[in-house]
Amino acid sequence: MRIDIISAVPHLLESPFNHSIIKRAQQSGIADIVIHDLREYGLGKYKQIDDTQFGGGAGMVLMLEPIVNCIKKLQSERNYDELIYMTPDAPILNQSIANSLSLKENLLILVGHYKGVDQRIRDKYITKEISIGDYVITGGELASAVLVDAIVRLIPGAIGDEQSALTDSFQDNLLSPPIYTHPAEFEGMKVPEILLSGNFPKIEDWRMEKAFERTKSIRPDLLKDA
Ligand code: ADE
Numbered sequence: 001m002r003i004d005i006i007s008a009v010p011h012l013l014e015s016p017f018n019h020s021i022i023k024r025a026q027q028s029g030i031a032d033i034v035i036h037d038l039r040e041y042g043l044g045k046y047k048q049i050d051d052t053q054f055g056g057g058a059g060m061v062l063m064l065e066p067i068v069n070c071i072k073k074l075q076s077e078r079n080y081d082e083l084i085y086m087t088p089d090a091p092i093l094n095q096s097i098a099n100s101l102s103l104k105e106n107l108l109i110l111v112g113h114y115k116g117v118d119q120r121i122r123d124k125y126i127t128k129e130i131s132i133g134d135y136v137i138t139g140g141e142l143a144s145a146v147l148v149d150a151i152v153r154l155i156p157g158a159i160g161d162e163q164s165a166l167t168d169s170f171q172d173n174l175l176s177p178p179i180y181t182h183p184a185e186f187e188g189m190k191v192p193e194i195l196l197s198g199n200f201p202k203i204e205d206w207r208m209e210k211a212f213e214r215t216k217s218i219r220p221d222l223l224k225d226a
Contacts, residue, residue, distance in 0.1 A: 001031050002106045003148055006070050007141050008038045008049055008113040016145035025158040041066040050114055059115030067121050080108040082128045086140030087112050090129035095170035102154035111140035173222045177210035
């Protein structure tokens with residue numbers, strides 16, 4: 001899968017993709033993540049990319065032309081399955097969105113900064129808008145890192161133990177059950193007996209029961225969709 005990200009502050013994305021599973025996925029050729037500096041498409045001598053809002057109001061707006069020029073250049077090189085815009089005023093990312101995007105070939109992600117982008121970009125070029133939650137962060141860069149991480153780890157081969165991604169919280173609309181590792185006892189706290197029993201069908205039943213209990217207590221809203 002190829003993922004291109006257009007950002008006004010690309011340095012914010014240096015670290016998130018350079019460690020752990022996402023780094024390995026790139027090294028093994030499973031995912032190719034390319035970050036584009038919007039400033040390179042800026043206008044005039046000062047490479048302008050933002051301007052004040054028509055009609056007044058606080059905050060700068062990312063201008064149309066630099067973004068359109070960058071999008072058009074990238075579109076001339078390949079076809080994108082989706083052109084995604086990260087913004088808080090959008091449907092909220094969930095596991096099912098991540099699952100479906102992980103099946104795509106080429107994704108182009110536009111990241112807002114400052115007040116956001118000129119609405120005409122959203123009207124004409126964007127095919128999907130995604131928020132990472134009902135709160136506002138400084139820019140869409142970290143939001144795009146969350147989205148890309150959620151997608152890339154689902155691509156077959158990205159995680160050594162394939163089962164691991166399938167048993168994540170949310171894959172079946174249930175939160176994960178509790179997990180434990182050595183030692184079996186610490187400061188009087190014991191690992192549940194069943195997990196030491198070697199009885200795997202029983203362990204599976206226990207995990208399902210705990211996942212259900214946890215979901216019911218922490219996120220009962222998920223059970224409506226289960
Ligand atoms: N940009 C700022 N806040 C955001 C959010 N919650 N989701 C996506 N992009 C954002």
